[in-house]
Amino acid sequence: MAYTYEYARPALTVDCVIFGYEASASSLKVLLIRRKLPPFAGDWSLPGGFVQIEESVEAAAIRELQEETGVADVFLEQLYTFGAVDRDPRDRVVSVAYYALVSLQRHPLQAATDAQWFELSDLPELGFDHTEILGYAVERLRRKIRYEPIGFELLPETFTLSQLQRLYEQILEREIDKRNFRKKLLKMDLLIDTGRKETGVAHRAAQLYQFDVQKYQLLKQNGISFEVV
Amino acid sequence: MAYTYEYARPALTVDCVIFGYEASASSLKVLLIRRKLPPFAGDWSLPGGFVQIEESVEAAAIRELQEETGVADVFLEQLYTFGAVDRDPRDRVVSVAYYALVSLQRHPLQAATDAQWFELSDLPELGFDHTEILGYAVERLRRKIRYEPIGFELLPETFTLSQLQRLYEQILEREIDKRNFRKKLLKMDLLIDTGRKETGVAHRAAQLYQFDVQKYQLLKQNGISFEVV
Structure with a gap:
């Protein structure tokens, strides 16, 4: 199947910053995926994927969250859209980033096989512009926790x-x-x-x-x- | 010219909520465009357009702002990305909304011929989901003016x-x-x-x-x- 348009279109993806907290250990974590294929093969990155043509952008984010963690009924909010021209070396890709908050007591860990929780204070290098996206999410969390519960x-x-x-x-x-x-x-x-x-x-x-x-x-x-x- | 992709891609646009303020009259305005073509022909809508394949999303917003007002060096910030499946009756279109703040004393009005400033307190009905986008921008402005100058x-x-x-x-x-x-x-x-x-x-x-x-x-x-x- 092929889809043809009069003008070139960027690909549209969602990326999810999934924060998990373990209250018993006072441990704030982020869920990352180990990339199998190039670019950035072997590197860690945020979970994400393409927005399907028949689903809303938000539905795509909920689907990614569910696929990676097994949970869907948690706090999920749109963060920012990252639209620099060269952010993906393969193609023009614009990504709508979301962030999710998961209590690891209430939602026991069901990370997918390629996924792993990392301490926020001890993160690996990330592929693409995902370090920037994650930094943006941490800033939002810091600001928002001061005026919303x-x-x-x-x-x-x-x-x-x-x-x-x-x-x-x-x-x-x-x-x-x-x-x-x-x-x-x-x-x-x-x-x-x-x-x-x-x-x-x-x-x-x-x-x-x-x-x-x-x-x-x-x-x-x-x-x-x-x-x- | 035609562009072919393996998977269907949404079209990507930017829409701009341009606030203008006239201090001498204490008048807060929004710049709107009268649509010439269907859908919503004759209705008012937010200025906006397609993101070109070789420009960043932010550059597209700056270009739209410049085209509609003649100014570019004003406050412009990304607002939210609107990605519902049916928000444009013609095609699947995802729109990254921005909002701009313009002092009408410092930047005398140069609205394009199809554009017009409306009092925020007396707005016409808008096409697409632009009433929702505008409402979102007003909320952001209200919240942000309380903690940033x-x-x-x-x-x-x-x-x-x-x-x-x-x-x-x-x-x-x-x-x-x-x-x-x-x-x-x-x-x-x-x-x-x-x-x-x-x-x-x-x-x-x-x-x-x-x-x-x-x-x-x-x-x-x-x-x-x-x-x-």
């Missing part, structure tokens, strides 16, 4: 205040003042105390909380932002 | 504090408390007092200010945000 997408259903703080510290790559963080957090009144405590820990068991999604939606309509740091 | 792109080189406040009021579509606004603004110490006053006004002439770009860049590196409302 997307961090909760990365945590288990219930979590301790220390776990929440460590997630922020991992993403922002700096220490956060515990007292100030808790004060701002509790003032927003968006956490539900489950009445339960964590189990199986050597230290004194801490209180477990849940995020109050409904209350947040209500506050958001009135223009409140989620500013804890 | 992009409003200065829309004002003349020198401006009064009242002009700055009215710009915020136009964009946010609500009244702002004058005392609180000025207090936050002056506390950030990002305005330069030019020592001059506005001329040709019936009321008492107000002080003219400039935005301190260098100081802002310096503060930004340290993670300060521009929060005046």
